[in-house]
Amino acid sequence: MDRFRMIFQYFQSNSESVMNGICGLLALASVKIYTSFDFSCPCLPQYNMAYGLGIMFVPPFILFLCGLILNRQSLVMLEEWRRPPGHRKKDLAVIRYMCSSIMQRAMVAPVVWIIVTLLDGKCLICAFSGSMDPEKFVGFANMSTVQVQQLLAKVPCKDDELVRNNTSRKAVSRYLRCWSQALGWSILLILIIAAFLARWLRPCFNQAALLQARHWSNYIDIEQKVFEETCCEHSRLFAHKCILHFFESMRQEIKLHSFSLPREGEGAEGGEDLLQGITDQDQVNKLLKTWYYEKPPLDVSQAHQR
Amino acid sequence: MDKFRMIFQFFQSNQESFMNGICGIMALASTQMYSAFDFNCPCLPHYNLAYGLGILLVPPFILFLLGFVLNNNISMLAEEWRRPQGQRGKDPAVLRYMFCSMAQRAMIAPVVWVSVTLLDGKCVTCAFCTSVPVETLGNASHPRLSQGEIQRLLARIPCKEIYNGQQLIANEVAVRYLRCISQALGWCFVLLMTTLAFLVRLLRPCFSQAAFLKSRYWSHYIDIERKLFDETCTEHARSFAKVCIQQFFEGMSMDLVAARCHLPRKAPAEAEEAAEKLLGITDQGTMNMALKSWHRCKPPLHLHPPALPTGNGWAGEGQPRMHPSAPQKETAAYYSWV
Numbered sequence: 001m002d003r004f005r006m007i008f009q010y011f012q013s014n015s016e017s018v019m020n021g022i023c024g025l026l027a028l029a030s031v032k033i034y035t036s037f038d039f040s041c042p043c044l045p046q047y048n049m050a051y052g053l054g055i056m057f058v059p060p061f062i063l064f065l066c067g068l069i070l071n072r073q074s075l076v077m078l079e080e081w082r083r084p085p086g087h088r089k090k091d092l093a094v095i096r097y098m099c100s101s102i103m104q105r106a107m108v109a110p111v112v113w114i115i116v117t118l119l120d121g122k123c124l125i126c127a128f129s130g131s132m133d134p135e136k137f138v139g140f141a142n143m144s145t146v147q148v149q150q151l152l153a154k155v156p157c158k159d160d161e162l163v164r165n166n167t168s169r170k171a172v173s174r175y176l177r178c179w180s181q182a183l184g185w186s187i188l189l190i191l192i193i194a195a196f197l198a199r200w201l202r203p204c205f206n207q208a209a210l211l212q213a214r215h216w217s218n219y220i221d222i223e224q225k226v227f228e229e230t231c232c233e234h235s236r237l238f239a240h241k242c243i244l245h246f247f248e249s250m251r252q253e254i255k256l257h258s259f260s261l262p263r264e265g266e267g268a269e270g271g272e273d274l275l276q277g278i279t280d281q282d283q284v285n286k287l288l289k290t291w292y293y294e295k296p297p298l299d300v301s302q303a304h305q306r
Numbered sequence: 307m308d309k310f311r312m313i314f315q316f317f318q319s320n321q322e323s324f325m326n327g328i329c330g331i332m333a334l335a336s337t338q339m340y341s342a343f344d345f346n347c348p349c350l351p352h353y354n355l356a357y358g359l360g361i362l363l364v365p366p367f368i369l370f371l372l373g374f375v376l377n378n379n380i381s382m383l384a385e386e387w388r389r390p391q392g393q394r395g396k397d398p399a400v401l402r403y404m405f406c407s408m409a410q411r412a413m414i415a416p417v418v419w420v421s422v423t424l425l426d427g428k429c430v431t432c433a434f435c436t437s438v439p440v441e442t443l444g445n446a447s448h449p450r451l452s453q454g455e456i457q458r459l460l461a462r463i464p465c466k467e468i469y470n471g472q473q474l475i476a477n478e479v480a481v482r483y484l485r486c487i488s489q490a491l492g493w494c495f496v497l498l499m500t501t502l503a504f505l506v507r508l509l510r511p512c513f514s515q516a517a518f519l520k521s522r523y524w525s526h527y528i529d530i531e532r533k534l535f536d537e538t539c540t541e542h543a544r545s546f547a548k549v550c551i552q553q554f555f556e557g558m559s560m561d562l563v564a565a566r567c568h569l570p571r572k573a574p575a576e577a578e579e580a581a582e583k584l585l586g587i588t589d590q591g592t593m594n595m596a597l598k599s600w601h602r603c604k605p606p607l608h609l610h611p612p613a614l615p616t617g618n619g620w621a622g623e624g625q626p627r628m629h630p631s632a633p634q635k636e637t638a639a640y641y642s643w644v
Contacts, residue, residue: 042486239531294392
């Protein structure tokens with residue numbers, strides 16, 4: 001019990017820290033996945049846009065779902081939302097608070113991915129090189145449409161033989177990367193300002209309701225953890241009693257069958273108390289066989305009635 | 307350090323968290339294995355597809371089975387499934403819960419392998435290089451080649467060093483195309499798996515939460531009960547062994563006392579306790595005899611009741627048949643070696 005209490009105190013004090021930790025790990029994982037992912041633009045007119053935008057938006061969605069799945073509190077919130085009222089009313093403010101805190105944490109990794117993608121620039125170059133206006137660039141000005149499309153599509157692939165030494169390719173690439181990085185930094189700035197405002201202005205509005213919602217959401221989380229711990233403890237005690245009664249019933253059965261087991265020896269040797277009257281290879285085998293073939297019923301109150 | 311110990315203890319005590327740990331380790335091991343594996347496309351028309359798809363699908367199957375093998379609960383599930391009913395009914399919901407939770411954990415490493423393989427692209431490039439659309443991607447003007455020739459040329463796409471079909475279709479173009487398809491497939495696969503996991507995990511509280519709590523409780527109970535039973539049996543075996551060995555030594559020392567009637571009883575009072583612990587075996591020869599006897603003629607698995615050690619104390623009193631009149635023979639047996 002002491003061990004449970006120590007562990008429980010650890011989680012009680014750090015419930016939010018654990019969630020923040022998971023959120024940070026996912027953000028780091030998102031950066032790591034991006035850097036280890038081998039981005040290779042197909043450099044074909046019809047495929048570029050799909051590939052570039054796909055890489056920009058599909059992994060963030062996956063990371064968002066992972067953020068929801070890995071966060072324990074989302075299960076707690078759903079249970080609280082769907083439970084029948086019973087004797088305890090449901091407080092929608094608490095559920096809303098939990099929902100918003102879960103969403104905020106789940107959004108961190110996708111936002112990190114999108115920003116890293118934009119700051120790196122490869123995705124945008126791949127997706128929008130085919131949509132460039134060829135008139136702006138000297139090297140592409142005087143060509144047929146089809147040819148221009150082909151060349152523009154190959155801009156992201158530096159080593160392709162068609163565009164390897166084309167200076168206009170570098171110009172297009174730089175132009176798109178500049179836009180991409182500008183977009184990335186702007187999004188980052190807007191998000192940080194929004195977070196700053198949200199955090200600093202929140203105490204000006206309805207702080208008391210917020211404190212209440214936070215307190216009860218923590219309470220629901222802790223209550224569920226305590227319930228699970230208590231169930232574990234209870235099933236341990238239940239199992240303990242069940243097994244003891246099983247051994248006791250075996251001992252009584254043995255007594256019934258071998259009438260002559262002397263009782264004066266009981267307690268004479270300390271070690272034999274633990275033997276519970278089972279002192280023979282056959283008896284042990286019978287005990288193990290009975291344990292398999294006839295498990296005792298899940299009812300430990302019977303022993304008191306015997 | 308203290309916090310780490312607490313965390314470690316928590317994981318150990320909670321079987322599910324422990325299994326999550328194993329599952330994460332297997333996922334990491336699967337990525338390591340993939341990066342350490344030396345992928346070698348055969349670059350021959352009929353072998354490419356078999357090799358590529360084999361590397362894509364066979365290791366995940368192995369990892370899936372390994373996930374079951376490494377899970378301790380598989381034997382628990384099998385036992386609960388096959389045991390006779392006896393006095394305790396069987397609940398199929400509990401069995402389903404146990405199986406589902408094991409299968410979910412075992413699926414993680416194979417899914418990681420398939421995702422990493424698809425995102426890397428080598429397998430799909432190797433398997434499907436002969437199906438590249440040459441008309442759209444290749445050069446418009448190329449010498450007329452038979453179908454077989456084209457297949458052989460295309461099969462060499464993954465092997466850049468021996469590729470000789472630059473006139474037909476540029477190697478980089480084909481590789482980029484195939485890798486793009488492979489990565490798209492990979493991300494779609496990961497999205498599908500994540501969506502499934504999301505639906506399974508987060509839609510469950512909306513339906514049948516009470517039944518879920520019940521199944522979870524009883525499945526933990528079966529696990530704990532099995533562990534406690536093993537612990538109790540171990541304790542019992544320990545006490546059994548202790549008493550058995552003690553009785554063996556007592557039997558030996560009684561025989562020695564009977565054989566050497568002249569053993570002087572001049573052990574001083576304060577050394578009696580120590581002498582008692584020695585159980586009458588006080589020299590090398592006797593100890594050797596005891597060890598030999600323990601090896602050649604172990605005592606029967608029957609602890610006689612602690613009645614007074616009279617000559618007739620063994621016989622009668624309803625001794626089960628496991629206890630023959632061996633002591634006399636035993637005495638004779640090891641004395642013949644003296």
